[in-house]
Amino acid sequence: MLGALGAVGGTKAAKPTFISYVAPEEICMKEKEPDEKTTNIFLLPGEQLLCEANTVLKCTQDESSQHGICGRLICTNFKVAFLTDDPKAKENEPEFQNRIVGENDITLQCVDQIYGVYDEKKKSLLSGQVKKYPEKLILHCKDFRVFQFCLKFTKEEEVKRIVSGMIHHIQSPKRLKRLFLFSYAAVAPNYIALSAKGHTTMFDTIKDWRLELERVKGYMKYKVVSANEGYEICETLPQYFVVPVSLSDEQISEFKGKGIPIWCWSCQNGCALMKMSQLPKEQDENILQQHKEFLDGIEKTIHRPPYEVTLYEDLSASLPSLQEIQTAYNRFKHLFLIDNRTDYWDSDVKWFSSLENSNWLDIIRQCLKKAIEVSQYLEVENTNIVLKEENAADLCCVVSSLIQVMMDPHCRTQLGFQSLIQKEWIIGGHCFVDRCNHLRQNDKDEVPIFLLFLDCVWQLVQQYPVAFEFTETYLTVLSDSLYIPIFSTFFFNSPFQKDTHHLAGEIQDAHSKPLRFHSVWNWSVQFNAKAQALFRNPLYVNKSKPEETLQKAARSKHQRQLSLPLTQNKTSLKKGFFKDETGPFIKNLLGKRISKLISSPDEVPDNSRWFYDSWHCKPLDLHGLILPHIEGPEIRVWAQRCLRWIPEAQILGGGTVSTMSKIFEIVEELQILQEKVEEKHPVLRQASRPSDMVLKMRQAIRSSSLYPFALLHRNSFKPKPVIPTSTWRGLEAEDDLAKRDDEFCDLSII
Structure with a gap:
């Protein structure tokens, strides 16, 4: 863009007159x-x-x-x-x-x-x-x-x-076969794309379903059916699924898969969790009456009087609608899409108000509350639960998956969690193409239901980290994989859509071979062994033998009272992001909107309060039922996923990473001591030596709260005041500060 400057002739060089208007x-x-x-x-x-x-x-x-x-x-x-x-x-x-x-x-x-x-x-x-x-x-x-x-x-x-x-x-807008998924699968080498199938249960065969029924001991009252093989009855249902034993193939065909209770999971006491899509509203009264009689006949088979009953939970009426979830997430995501540092610090002083107005954390809280309510009926009331929704593939997937994570320790392992997603979301027919808007055809259908589920699971991982085999880094990477179009896992609306688009190109010949799509569960495609080591929690306590007595970590009553009262007589914590112990000065300082949150109703509904309180009074069983804290301060922002690209949001030398760094030091010392003991006493040498994963993680730790996605040497941190100078100068006295709204307050610490 800049032209070359020639020399001026003559014995004496002329004084340069060129002025550059280009920044250095x-x-x-x-x-x-x-x-x-x-x-x-x-x-x-x-x-x-x-x-x-x-x-x-x-x-x-x-x-x-x-x-x-x-x-x-x-x-x-x-x-x-x-x-x-x-x-x-x-x-x-x-x-x-x-x-x-x-x-x-x-x-x-x-x-x-x-x-x-x-x-x-x-x-x-x-x-x-x-x-x-x-x-x-x-x-x-x-x-x-x-x-x-x-x-x-x-x-x-x-x-x-x-x-x-x-x-x-x-x-x-584009067609499905125009996605890179098909171009890659057609040209990529024929590598073992489904190598993870031997570990993660894919639930695409009758054998997988029968093994799952046997694992949870649900084969007495439920069976695997193949009535929809070849998708002859319904395109939204998988080819194989589980229903009550009294349900015949003719009855499944009669209602075209609609209004059929589909089995999800069975509790140890024999109660089952099921889901059911609703019948079309335009059905006449005769068909609706036949459906009622049909369900009554199923209930008589499911029931085991007088111990079991069946309740129907309409999630469309008790949880936020898809449009409300979409609106909340759109407001929520704008808190983290920061163009420059100036915008970050300008929004910092009103960040909590914006977070409250987004309503995203409250939707997470409502989903966890609903999972607690259903867990009560399954665990204590010996009641079968049928979750109802229009298509049984959105909120049904969220609630049913959360219940299994909370009640089934197998789902808290990495392979168990992946198998759960395969069963409830992939085979269950969640519309990933529409909900993620991969084809850009309809923005109204783009609702982050799967991200809502992962955020709920993250809340559980944060509260009970030792109970999970996987880490928050695993969940973050899993959320990123939603948008990588070389894996078929999150790029179809149903198993039917995947099976009907398995051929390459628009026109097929007799020699065309089916495409072999990659599975996201083969993590070696994306990450090396060192990176995958960050997916596994080294502090996870594995259940070695079923007959051994579980060691329960007792928790003090004093710590329990800091989060939730033990009895109904004590004042309970209220909704919001701050606890009830705050004094009147702090309430005035936080502003009117936050004060309203503090005086709002209890978090846990009355009908399940006793169940919630009694569980939190007991010692923690890492391989049993876990219930999340759902008070305002306990529902937090998923910082690693949301804030990892904002350098100013990092905590230097702090956060959970600094805590884990100290823990890794202790684990590393124990590993060294174990090796020394084995050298002196070879008989004590274990068959499986501990890996170097802990040592690698310990060496890779940086003093940043958003590790491993943000490293200190990659960003220059420019100190900024918690309150901008212009705002700070406008604050006269402390009395005047107390009268101002929360946007003038020091709320920078999350």
């Missing part, structure tokens, strides 16, 4: 323009380069967004990627790397919104509505990453090509 960092960027030949493009099998732009500046999130790294911006049929040869970028490569998606890679399905900047004003870019091309692109991702690309130094033709290409390939 821009000149530096121009000098370091990368060579196209040296910037390598790594493409997966079936991945094609669609458009590219050179001399693009990837900006950092500082106040002016004028600093960054120069490179190439490319768009393929799989991802948007930024390529650079800058040595600083290579030095800052993270240790926890994904083999498929790099640090500067964004899959097309992961892009949430595309914005263009015109004269420092941000505008949403929609397909077919771009008349003037922006000077900067801002990409908001569904995993809460924010990318800013400056196009000031890019050729006009390349700007048009990259902007229009990205908008078209990301936001335009």
Whole structure:
């Protein structure tokens, strides 16, 4: 862009009159323009380069967004990627790397919104509505990453090509077979895509269902049926599923799979958890009467008078609607999509108010409450529960899965949890394509139901970490895998849709072979062994022998009273993010809205309060029932997933990582002592030696609360005041501070 300056003739050089209006960092960027030949493009099998732009500046999130790294911006049929040869970028490569998606890679399905900047004003870019091309692109991702690309130094033709290409390939509606999933499966080497099938139960055969019935001892009253084999009866049901023994194949065919109680899980006392979709509302009275008589006949078989009864729980009436969940999450995610540091600190003073108004944490609380209520009926009341919903594939999946995680210790292991997701979500027919909006066909159907479930599980993992074999890092990576279109696990609406799209291309010949889709449960595709070690909790207490007495960790009453009262006579904690012990000054300081939260009704409903209280009075059984704390302070933000890309949100030398670091030191010392004992006494040498996982994790720990996704050396932390200076100067005295709303308060500590 800068022309060469020639020398002026004559004996004496003329005084230079050129004035540069280009910022120093821009000149530096121009000098370091990368060579196209040296910037390598790594493409997966079936991945094609669609458009590219050179001399693009990837900006950092500082106040002016004028600093960054120069490179190439490319768009393929799989991802948007930024390529650079800058040595600083290579030095800052993270240790926890994904083999498929790099640090500067964004899959097309992961892009949430595309914005263009015109004269420092941000505008949403929609397909077919771009008349003037922006000077900067801002990409908001569904995993809460924010990318800013400056196009000031890019050729006009390349700007048009990259902007229009990205908008078209990301936001335009597409057909299912146009996803990269099919291109990759058709060209990729025929590797063992389902190697995890020998460990994670896929529930795609009759044998898998029978083994599950035998595991939970539900084979006495329930059976596996194959009436829907070939999807002859219903396309929303799997080919094989479990129903009460009294249900015949003719009855399943009569109602086309609608209104049929589908078995999910059986409790140790014989009670079962089932789900059922509702009949269409346009059915006439005769069909509805036949359905009522049909259900009465099933209940007589399920019942074991006078010990068991059956209750129906309509989740559509007792839990938030899909539209409410969508609205809450849209408000919630904007708290973490920060364009620059200035916006972060401006929003910090009213962050808790925005979090409250989003209503996302309250929806998590309601789902956990409902799971507690149903657990009471199964555990204590000896009652069969049938969860009802319009299609039995959204909130039914959330509640039924949470109940099994809380009541079945097998579901708290990594393989058990993966098998649970296969059973309740994949085979259960959750509409991942529609709910994740992979095809960009209808934004109204995009509801993060699966993310809601993972967030609920994260709450349990945080409260009872020793009871889970997997870590929060595993849950975070699992949430990211929703948007990687090389795995079929989260890219179909039902087993029927997957089985009918298993052939490559639009026109098939006689020699066409079925595609072998990859399963997300084969984690070696994405991560190496060192990274996968972070998925497993080294402090997990495994149940070695069934006949051994479980060691129960007793908890003091004093600690229990800090979270929930032991009796009805004591004042209970209230709803909200703060405890009831706060004094009047703090209540005034927090503002009117937070004060209303503190004086709101009890969290646990009256009909299950005694069950909730009595369980929390007992010693903890790590391999038994676990109930979450659902008071306001206990329901927290999933920091590792939501805040990992915001450097200012990290706790330097703090958080759970610092605690785990100390624990790893103790575990490492015990391992060394064990090795010394084995050297002196070879007879005591165990058959299976402890792995080096703990040592590797201990060495990899950095003093950042968001490890392993955020490392200190990758970000420059610029100290900022908790309250902006302009706001701080406007606060006169303490009495005046107490009268102000919560947006002027120091609420920076989560």
